[in-house]
Amino acid sequence: MSNKVLLLFAHPSQRRSEVNLPMFRAAQQVEGVSCVDLYGEYPTFRIDVKKEQQRLLDHDVLIFQFPLYWYSTPSILKEWQDLVLEHGFAYGGKGTALRGKTFLCAVSAGAAQTAYQQDGYNHFTLRELLRPLEQTARLTGMHYLAPFALFGSRTAVEDQCLPVHIQHWTGFLRALVNNQIDIARAAQQEHIGDDWPALLLSAPAHQVG
Amino acid sequence: MTEYFIQAFIYLLAAVIAVPLAKRFGLGSVLGYLIAGVVIGPVTGLVGDETATIQHFAEFGVVMMLFLVGLELEPQVLWQMRSRLLGLGGLQVVLTALLIMAIPLAFGLSWKMTLTVGLIFSLSSTAIVLQTFSEKGLSKTDGAKSAFSILLFQDIAVIPMLAFIPMLAITELGSAHDTFTLVGHLPGWLYAVVVIASIAGLILAGHFLSRPLFRYIAETGVREIFVACALLLVVGIATLMSLIGLSPALGTFLAGVVLANSEFRHELETNIEPFKGLLLGLFFITVGAGVNFSVLIDHLGLIVGITLGVIAVKVLVLYGLATLFRAKGSDRWLVALSLAQAGEFGFVLLSFTVQQNVLEASLAQMLQMVVALSMFLTPVLFIIFEKVILPRYEVKSNSREADHIDEQGQVIIAGIGRFGQIVNRLLTANGVSTVVLDHEASQVDNMRALGIKSYFGDATRSDLLHTAGIDSAALFVVAIDNREEAVSLVRSVKANYPQVKVLARAFDRVHMYQLRLAGADFIRVETYLSALELGGQALIDLGFHPFEVESKKGSFRKIDAAASDVLYEEWRSVSEGERFGTNAYQLFKEFEEKIATEMRGDRADRHADSERSWMPPPKGCYTTELDKTQS
Incomplete structure (x- = not known):
């Protein structure tokens, strides 16, 4: 059984995007992934609530893809949550539409990974910083996976690590579509990166670091 | 070393002073450079014999210019030009050469010499004309395009001329072929094969190899290497063309055309442009500096006479041909006046004829003055075109031609x-x-x-x-x-x-x-959006919250757009394009009611379309059901 993946992409200045736009373009080529450019679809922030709720109903895996802005999502993703995850739809007694689905963030972070730890200058890990989203997923009954992350994204192009990252990204997406990811283990990671193949259902458990 | 600095300083200083002044007085940069050259050359004697050497070097600016011109011309555009290129260009060279030949022939000079002179004066100055066109913003006019076809044909015609002139040599003195080529000794048919192979190779390489090369260079991200690569390309093609005895200008022009579709076109243009500009400027300065006042003064009347005669003949032929090829109004004059001078290839051909013993050195020197003087007069002809000819064709009324x-x-x-x-x-x-x-x-x-x-x-x-x-x-x-x-x-x-x-x-x-x-x-x-804006402001003035008004405007537009679609179908079925049927008014009323309902409405605890903000969950649910959701 394959999964339908919904990728909601949020980047307000795509002309400047070095990492996220190439990632988005690559994702568009992956079969089974529906790609939505939120800023492109709602340039005035007038989000079509019904349409977005229908999209959620039609998919099994929800991914927010965004560059980390002030330890959070770009604003349209917050607007999307505020409007689309309504009481009676996503939460509350009758709000069961998202139960059992899978949710994760695909994040690019400008600083190096070493900055995202207790003694780094950001003081928290990426996963800790994304706690509001984790709790949102939990309240709406979705399986929360660790963020698929690229650190040091400001210099990713110069460091020539983008092609490799995009390869891992599309590989990971394909594995999600094909239902090959061990959800339980993916949920326990700090973040998911180039080591994602270790999370394949076929991979031996001890490989995960 | 210091010597070079001083020279460079003199040339640059002359250009920096003269060109802005010339531009300010509306003379154009070419005349500015020429005057700068005259001042540092024959007038003050700041520069000497080295100008001839520098001129050869600066001629490379012409090569670069043709590369840039080629970049602007896509192959299909060039193909569309073919009739103008061959017809206008070919007739211009032949007719001008024959007419100019006829006049001295009447005075009893030998036909070989006069034919040579005719050929030399049939050419015009690509450098001056194209530079002036782009400076005056005339490049895109029809007249400028015709002029360009002629110039292009002339540049190509130089090659057979170089081959033809030695045949006119005074035979007893023999020929002295000393230009360095790889193919000079080859028999005719083999030479043709080499030429065709080189051009084919150039086009194929330009088409298939240049992109990977430029991409590779561009990926290094080192800007000056891209500049170097662009220069290498132009220099390389020029070298190849010289080696097989073809015009470097023609070769780079072809390369430009091949690359016109490439994504690197603009990058190449921006990189070559400044080199071209400076080299051309240098070229014009050397033309000015090369004016030999003693020759000029000794034969002043004759030189001025020949110059005016040449210009007159060329204007006549060009105007006639432009008319024949159906150029309109001012375009005829633009073609005729812009191309009336002799060209920089005149200098090249003249020194060549002396080497080949076709012309006597003293005559060649005098003719060189004619070439230079006619180039000097070109900016004046452009000024005549702008101030006298153009206003006559500009009628300020709606009846004017498009x-x-x-x-x-x-x-x-x-x-x-x-x-x-x-x-x-x-x-x-x-x-x-x-x-x-x-x-x-x-x-x-x-x-x-x-x-x-x-x-x-x-x-x-x-x-x-x-x-x-x-x-x-x-x-x-x-x-x-x-x-x-x-x-x-x-x-x-x-x-x-x-x-x-x-x-x-x-x-x-x-x-x-x-x-x-x-x-x-x-x-x-x-009127729709401005009315909506004003209506929104009215709501705000009445005490509605601005953000709420924004939402309401949005929903108004949404419902109205949907209504519009329905009304369109109704309009189309009933009236065939004139007015609404009675049914439409009924529909219109229904939509107004729908809008009103939507504006007031709440979809129970869900979003109404007119609301666009976070909706609080029902009161009291925080303590009961939310706890249950979390397992």
């Missing part, structure tokens, strides 16, 4: 009144090139005065749309202020150029439907 349009814009805007202006401002401010058409001459003049490039012409004429580039345009904006014409314009554009997206301004709802029926892709009623 402007000739040669801009190929991405967007064509028909109508530059109060509506089209705003559209155009937004587009051009964002670097989109537009071609603006309006049928009111005064409006076009106003726009031009504001620096907005607009063209006079009736957009409903299909030939004008064609020259405006509708074949290659992405978008066509209809903002003309005649309802019926706007509709028929949309219809004809959509019928003839279905690939062009049409965006139209409507006056009201019925007009919008008419445009929609005609096939417009996107339509805006001109």
Whole structure:
């Protein structure tokens, strides 16, 4: 059984995007992934609530893809949550539409990974910083996976690590579509990166670091 | 070393002083450089014999210029030029050479010498003419295009001339062929094979190898290496062409044409442009510096006489040919006056003829003065064109002939009144090139005065749309202020150029439907959004919260758009384009009610369409059901 993946992409200045736009373009080529450019679809922030709720109903895996802005999502993703995850739809007694689905963030972070730890200058890990989203997923009954992350994204192009990252990204997406990811283990990671193949259902458990 | 610094300093200083002054007095940069050359050369003697050497070096500017010209010309454009190239160019060279030959022949000079002189003077100065065209913004005119075809033919014709002139040599003295080529000793047929193979190789390499090479270089991200690579390309082709005895200018021109479609075209242009400009400037300075005053003074009358004679003959031939090839009004004069001088290849050919013993050195020196003087007079001829000829063809009224349009814009805007202006401002401010058409001459003049490039012409004429580039345009904006014409314009554009997206301004709802029926892709009623803005402000003034008003405006638009679609079908079925049927009024009333309901409404605890903010969950649910959701 394959999964339908919904990728909601949020980047307000795509002309400047070095990492996220190439990632988005690559994702568009992956079969089974529906790609939505939120800023492109709602340039005035007038989000079509019904349409977005229908999209959620039609998919099994929800991914927010965004560059980390002030330890959070770009604003349209917050607007999307505020409007689309309504009481009676996503939460509350009758709000069961998202139960059992899978949710994760695909994040690019400008600083190096070493900055995202207790003694780094950001003081928290990426996963800790994304706690509001984790709790949102939990309240709406979705399986929360660790963020698929690229650190040091400001210099990713110069460091020539983008092609490799995009390869891992599309590989990971394909594995999600094909239902090959061990959800339980993916949920326990700090973040998911180039080591994602270790999370394949076929991979031996001890490989995960 | 110091010597070189001093020389460079003198040349640069002369240029920096003379060129801005010349420009300020409306003489153009070419005359500025020439004057700078005269001042540092024969007048003050600051520079000496080395100018000849520098001139050879600076001639490379011409090669670069032709590369850039080639870059601007796509192969299919060149192909479209073929009749002008061969017809205009070929006839010009032959007729001018024969006429100029006839005059001294009448005075009993040998036909071999006069033929040589005729050939030399049939050429014009590519460097001066193209430089002046681009400086005066004439490059895109029809006249300039004809002139360019002629110049291109001349550049090609230099090659057979170089081969032909030695045959006219005074035979007893023999020939002294000393130019360095790899193919000089080859038999004719083999030489032809080498030439064809080289050109084919050049075109194939340009087409298939240049992109990977440039991409590879570009990926290094080292800018100066790209510059070096661009220079290497031009120098390399020039070298190859010289080695096989062809004109370097022709070779780089071909390379330019091959690369005209490449994505690196603009990068190449920006890199080569400054080199070309400086080298050409240097070339003009050396022409000025090379003026030999003693020869000039000794034979002043004769030299001036020959120069004026040559110019007169060339103007006559060019004007005649331009008329024959149906150039219009001022374009004829532009062709005739711009190409009336002798060219830089004149210097090359003259020294060659002396080497080949075709002409005596003293005569050649005098003729060199004629070439230089005619080049000096070119800016004057351009000034005559601008101040005397052009005004005669500019009649300030709507009856004037439509402007000739040669801009190929991405967007064509028909109508530059109060509506089209705003559209155009937004587009051009964002670097989109537009071609603006309006049928009111005064409006076009106003726009031009504001620096907005607009063209006079009736957009409903299909030939004008064609020259405006509708074949290659992405978008066509209809903002003309005649309802019926706007509709028929949309219809004809959509019928003839279905690939062009049409965006139209409507006056009201019925007009919008008419445009929609005609096939417009996107339509805006001109008053709708401003009225909505003003209505929104009214709500705010009445105490509604601005953010709430914004939401309500949004929903109003959404419902109205849906209503509009339904009404359109109704309008189309009932009235065939004139007015609404009675049913439509009923429908309209229903939509008004729907809007009102939506504005008031709450979908229970869900979002009403008119609301666009976070909705609180029902009171009391925090303690009960939310706890249950979390497992």
